[in-house]
Amino acid sequence: MTGGDNGRVRSRYLAIGAAVWAAGYAGLYVVVVSKQGNSPAWWYLVLLAAGAGSLAVAAIRRWPRPALIFGAACMALAALAGVLSIGMLLMPAVVAAAVAAAGASHRPHTSETAR
Numbered sequence: 001m002t003g004g005d006n007g008r009v010r011s012r013y014l015a016i017g018a019a020v021w022a023a024g025y026a027g028l029y030v031v032v033v034s035k036q037g038n039s040p041a042w043w044y045l046v047l048l049a050a051g052a053g054s055l056a057v058a059a060i061r062r063w064p065r066p067a068l069i070f071g072a073a074c075m076a077l078a079a080l081a082g083v084l085s086i087g088m089l090l091m092p093a094v095v096a097a098a099v100a101a102a103g104a105s106h107r108p109h110t111s112e113t114a115r
Contacts, residue, residue, distance in 0.1 A: 012059045014100035015068060019055035021093040022048055022075055025086075032086060044081060051075045055097055065101055072097035 026048040033040045051074025058067035075097055079090040 011064065011068070011100040011103045014096045014103075015055045015059040015064065015071070018071065018075070018093040018096035018100065019052045019059070021096070022052035022055065022078075022090065025090050025093065026052070028089070029082070029086060044078065047074055047078045047081070051078060051093075051097075055093075055100075058100070068097055068101035072101055 026045060029044070029048070030040050051071045054067045054071035054074065058064040058071060061067055072094060075090055075094045079087045079094055081087060082090065
Protein backbone atom coordinates (compact mmCIF):
# COMPACT_ATOMS: atom_id res chain seq x y z
CA MET A 1 0.00 0.00 0.00
CA THR A 2 1.37 3.40 -0.87
CA GLY A 3 1.04 6.59 1.17
CA GLY A 4 -1.88 7.72 -1.00
CA ASP A 5 -3.72 4.49 -0.32
CA ASN A 6 -3.31 4.92 3.44
CA GLY A 7 -4.74 8.43 3.23
CA ARG A 8 -7.65 7.20 1.14
CA VAL A 9 -8.43 4.42 3.62
CA ARG A 10 -8.15 6.82 6.57
CA SER A 11 -10.50 9.26 4.83
CA ARG A 12 -12.99 6.45 4.24
CA TYR A 13 -12.91 5.37 7.88
CA LEU A 14 -13.35 8.95 9.04
CA ALA A 15 -16.27 9.45 6.63
CA ILE A 16 -17.94 6.25 7.82
CA GLY A 17 -17.39 7.20 11.47
CA ALA A 18 -18.81 10.69 10.89
CA ALA A 19 -21.87 9.28 9.09
CA VAL A 20 -22.56 6.77 11.88
CA TRP A 21 -22.07 9.47 14.54
CA ALA A 22 -24.44 11.82 12.69
CA ALA A 23 -27.07 9.09 12.34
CA GLY A 24 -26.83 8.30 16.04
CA TYR A 25 -27.07 11.99 16.83
CA ALA A 26 -30.24 12.25 14.71
CA GLY A 27 -31.79 9.43 16.71
CA LEU A 28 -30.80 11.09 19.97
CA TYR A 29 -32.24 14.40 18.74
CA VAL A 30 -35.60 12.77 17.96
CA VAL A 31 -35.71 11.11 21.40
CA VAL A 32 -34.74 14.28 23.32
CA VAL A 33 -37.18 16.53 21.45
CA SER A 34 -40.00 13.97 21.75
CA LYS A 35 -39.39 13.57 25.50
CA GLN A 36 -39.74 17.34 25.84
CA GLY A 37 -43.24 17.09 24.33
CA ASN A 38 -42.33 18.65 20.99
CA SER A 39 -42.10 17.28 17.51
CA PRO A 40 -38.70 17.21 15.78
CA ALA A 41 -38.05 19.90 13.17
CA TRP A 42 -38.32 18.21 9.78
CA TRP A 43 -35.85 20.61 8.16
CA TYR A 44 -33.26 19.76 10.81
CA LEU A 45 -33.68 16.04 10.20
CA VAL A 46 -33.40 16.62 6.44
CA LEU A 47 -30.17 18.55 7.00
CA LEU A 48 -28.80 15.74 9.14
CA ALA A 49 -29.88 13.10 6.63
CA ALA A 50 -28.30 15.02 3.75
CA GLY A 51 -25.04 15.33 5.65
CA ALA A 52 -24.93 11.74 6.87
CA GLY A 53 -25.98 10.41 3.48
CA SER A 54 -23.35 12.49 1.74
CA LEU A 55 -20.67 11.17 4.10
CA ALA A 56 -21.81 7.59 3.54
CA VAL A 57 -21.73 8.08 -0.23
CA ALA A 58 -18.28 9.66 0.04
CA ALA A 59 -16.96 6.47 1.60
CA ILE A 60 -17.79 4.46 -1.55
CA ARG A 61 -17.42 6.98 -4.40
CA ARG A 62 -14.50 7.48 -6.73
CA TRP A 63 -14.42 11.28 -6.20
CA PRO A 64 -15.21 11.64 -2.50
CA ARG A 65 -13.95 15.17 -1.81
CA PRO A 66 -17.07 17.12 -2.96
CA ALA A 67 -19.34 14.76 -1.02
CA LEU A 68 -17.14 15.07 2.08
CA ILE A 69 -17.14 18.85 1.88
CA PHE A 70 -20.92 18.92 1.46
CA GLY A 71 -21.37 16.49 4.35
CA ALA A 72 -19.05 18.48 6.62
CA ALA A 73 -20.92 21.69 5.72
CA CYS A 74 -24.30 20.11 6.50
CA MET A 75 -23.02 18.80 9.83
CA ALA A 76 -21.51 22.19 10.71
CA LEU A 77 -24.79 23.97 9.89
CA ALA A 78 -26.73 21.45 11.97
CA ALA A 79 -24.32 21.86 14.90
CA LEU A 80 -24.63 25.64 14.66
CA ALA A 81 -28.43 25.47 14.47
CA GLY A 82 -28.59 23.20 17.51
CA VAL A 83 -25.86 24.87 19.56
CA LEU A 84 -28.29 25.93 22.30
CA SER A 85 -29.56 22.36 22.65
CA ILE A 86 -27.54 19.21 21.89
CA GLY A 87 -25.85 20.52 18.73
CA MET A 88 -22.37 20.39 20.26
CA LEU A 89 -22.64 16.61 20.32
CA LEU A 90 -22.39 16.78 16.54
CA MET A 91 -18.91 18.35 16.60
CA PRO A 92 -16.99 15.03 16.44
CA ALA A 93 -18.77 14.28 13.14
CA VAL A 94 -17.92 17.76 11.83
CA VAL A 95 -14.25 17.37 12.75
CA ALA A 96 -14.01 13.85 11.31
CA ALA A 97 -15.65 14.92 8.05
CA ALA A 98 -13.39 17.96 7.75
CA VAL A 99 -10.25 15.88 8.37
CA ALA A 100 -11.47 13.29 5.86
CA ALA A 101 -12.09 16.00 3.25
CA ALA A 102 -8.65 17.47 3.84
CA GLY A 103 -7.03 14.07 3.37
CA ALA A 104 -9.17 12.82 0.49
CA SER A 105 -7.44 12.28 -2.79
CA HIS A 106 -8.03 14.66 -5.68
CA ARG A 107 -7.67 11.76 -8.08
CA PRO A 108 -9.95 8.74 -8.42
CA HIS A 109 -8.72 5.40 -7.14
CA THR A 110 -7.67 3.04 -9.91
CA SER A 111 -7.03 -0.66 -9.56
CA GLU A 112 -4.28 -0.63 -12.17
CA THR A 113 -0.69 -0.25 -11.09
CA ALA A 114 1.32 2.67 -12.42
CA ARG A 115 3.62 1.91 -15.30
